[in-house]
Amino acid sequence: MIKDGDNMDQSELVPVLNIGLNTGRYNFDYAMAELKALSVANNMHVVETIVQNLNQPVAGTYFGTGKVEELRDAVIDTGAEIVVANDELTPSQIRNLEKVVEVPVMDRTGLILAIFANRAQSREAKLQVELAKLQYQMPRLHTAMNQRLDQQTGTSAGGGFTNRGAGEAQVELNRRTIQRQINHVRHELKNVNKSAEVKRQQRERVHLPNVALIGYTNAGKSTIMNELIKRFGMNDDKQVMVKNMLFATLDTSVRQLQFADAKKLLLSDTVGFVSQLPTTLVEAFKSTLYEAANADLLVQVVDYSSDNKADMMATTRKTLTEIGVPDLPMITVYNKADLTDTDFPSRAGDELIVSAKDEASIDMLVDVIKEKVFTNYVTATFLVPFAKGDVVSYLNDHASVLKTDYLAEGTQVTAEVTTIDFHRFEQYLVDEVKD
Ligand SMILES: Nc1nc2c(ncn2[C@@H]2O[C@H](COP(=O)(O)OP(=O)(O)OP(=O)(O)O)[C@@H](O)[C@H]2O)c(=O)[nH]1
Ligand SMILES: [Mg+2]
Known part of the structure; x- marks a missing residue:
């Protein structure tokens, strides 16, 4: 069962209409249920779902002509503010659908990107999602959804570009702006990766x-x-x-x-x-x-x-x-x-x-x-000179100590240790008990 959100106040959610194409894929119903759950995860409320049985999407409009009209009527009847498609749409399919339904059209990819953009916490995750979003936006500058995605996730690009009907010169300018941003994010990511890498190495040690x-x-x-x-x-x-x-x-x-x-x-x-x-x-x-x-x-x-x-x-x-x-x-x-x-x-x-x-x-x-x-553990007895107190405390912290005796020559510790630690302290070895 997929759940769709805990007790959310529906009035704060954007009303959307889900659409999907049933091409005979055996798990189609599940994919649609998941699309609904994804919509909810993006603060949307699904007011209606419309599906069409077709072998493959119609090249220009995804749905067939009659179905597109049904969709337009449903958008008007339900007051849906966005249409969300279950598949990844081509930029022209999005544009053509938007012309008819007169609300932004989003595809599954755009939806997942929007969720990620809203949820990312760490600087690295934020930059990675920003990069993915810019790459997704690049060929879709003409679409209304692009602008909406931009506003929703507050990208540094700011609004303003991507109005339907924007002139080619404007689109070209925006394309160059996006390319510059992509380069910038890539550069930032390199720096973040470095510090993440340092942390990882510390852990590995x-x-x-x-x-x-x-x-x-x-x-x-x-x-x-x-x-x-x-x-x-x-x-x-x-x-x-x-x-x-x-x-x-x-x-x-x-x-x-x-x-x-x-x-x-x-x-x-x-x-x-x-x-x-x-x-x-x-x-x-x-x-x-x-x-x-x-x-x-x-x-x-x-x-x-x-x-x-x-x-x-x-x-x-x-x-x-x-x-x-x-x-x-x-x-x-x-x-x-x-x-x-x-x-x-x-x-x-x-x-x-x-x-x-x-x-x-x-x-x-x-x-x-x-x-x-914990497969590479051995039980061993070490005789550690009193001057090497740090070795005894290391064993107490990192190994399962079975027995400790204070002898004239030092502290004798029997413990289960990793093979790495076994070799590290081999010089103090008295007796290796078993593998
Ligand atoms: N009944 C039941 N619910 C569970 C169990 N384990 C987790 N849940 C519920 O399933 C939901 C998802 O749990 P999470 O632990 O957030 O799942 P996750 O795999 O971390 O999900 P993502 O972070 O989205 O990848 C929550 O509402 C949990 O309370 C279980 O054993 N039984
Ligand atoms: Mg989780």
Whole structure:
């Protein structure tokens, strides 16, 4: 089930009309339900949906002539202020439709871009979305929606350009303005990337395993992240935002978790995927999903209660490939089992059926994650001279210490350590107990 927003005051939402072309795609109904949820995520309220069965879009107008007239009448009857199409439209289809319906026409790509532009938080995400939006606007300078998108997201370009009927000279001027802005944003991004890169390198130096929650939007990634932070996070760790809305998360958050046996890992919550992700946004995803691309383990979260979970998993796989995430070890977490009749928690190999709010489910998930990432541990005994107190405190902080004895020669510590730490402290080794 896709939800469309929690208790929003409809009067503050823009009335829109959704349109879609049913070309016989087997998941068409789901795609339309998702378009509605995306519209709501962009502060819109869907007053009507009109679909047409056609093998392919009409080149000039998307819908056939009769249907376009029906659409115009429906816009008048319902007071819809925008028409939102389920597919990516050509610039001329948008212009021709706008001429008839006399309200701005937006396509699925424009809608996703607008949501991202409104939600992006970090400077890097904002710049990536701005870049994607400028690239999308470039060939669509003639459309009314372009102007609206611009006003809505308050781009630095300011309003003013793109009026229908604007002269060619004006359009050319605007094109050059956009090109300059694209260059500027690209330049800014390089600087931001540098500082993000420094932070990443710092994290890498800590040598902690990196686990990333990934998957389709609204699957419950952030909810699972918060349950894990609640139980295993550091004291000052903030929770991440959970919302019953598509694209609640647009930036990656990384938190450190520590378990009772002192083992630690880094957990990242990432932006959710959606079908028909605009190609201009793939770049933006690439940089925000750096954490996923460099993870030791991917935890794919799937809404088990959705009839469309197979498609969502296929889209997730496809998007991971598109953004260049390599084939990493992955477990699959079928979430929201509480909304189904299936017993949970349960596990079959690398697949779990859980509910994020259920304690036993989180325990099972933690067990599987630990089993996957803490594989290179050895139990060893080190005799550390008293002068090397920092080594003992390091072991206390980073390893599961099983036994400590104060001997005449120094502190003797038996601990479970990573193979990296094992080699680091090999000089103090007394006895390696087992693998
Ligand atoms: N019933 C039920 N609801 C859940 C469960 N897990 C998450 N939810 C709800 O599903 C909605 C989406 O959860 P999020 O954690 O924001 O989903 P997300 O995968 O982070 O979504 P994006 O950030 O948009 O990619 C919220 O309303 C959650 O409360 C679950 O196990 N059972
Ligand atoms: Mg989220």
